[in-house]
Amino acid sequence: xxxxxxxxxxxxxxxxxxxxxxxxxxxxxxxxxxxxxxxxxxxxxxxxxxxxxxxxxxxxxxxxxxx
Numbered sequence: 001x002x003x004x005x006x007x008x009x010x011x012x013x014x015x016x017x018x019x020x021x022x023x024x025x026x027x028x029x030x031x032x033x034x035x036x037x038x039x040x041x042x043x044x045x046x047x048x049x050x051x052x053x054x055x056x057x058x059x060x061x062x063x064x065x066x067x
Contacts, residue, residue, distance in 0.1 A: 017058075017061060020054070020057070020058070021058060023054070024051060024054040024055065024058065027047060027050060027051050027054070028051050030047065031047050031048065031051060034047075
């Protein structure tokens, strides 16, 4: 994996992160639409758990970038 990362340019990493954030936003939007139609999404629902994990990854990546 390290060799693969070394082959990526910084702009590629930023593009991957942008795409990851866009994917999280799309899932969160879907979850909001579900909540408007059917009520609150359960905490253990797969989409809720996935969005929460993606939020953690994004938060940690911003913390590392700002360190």
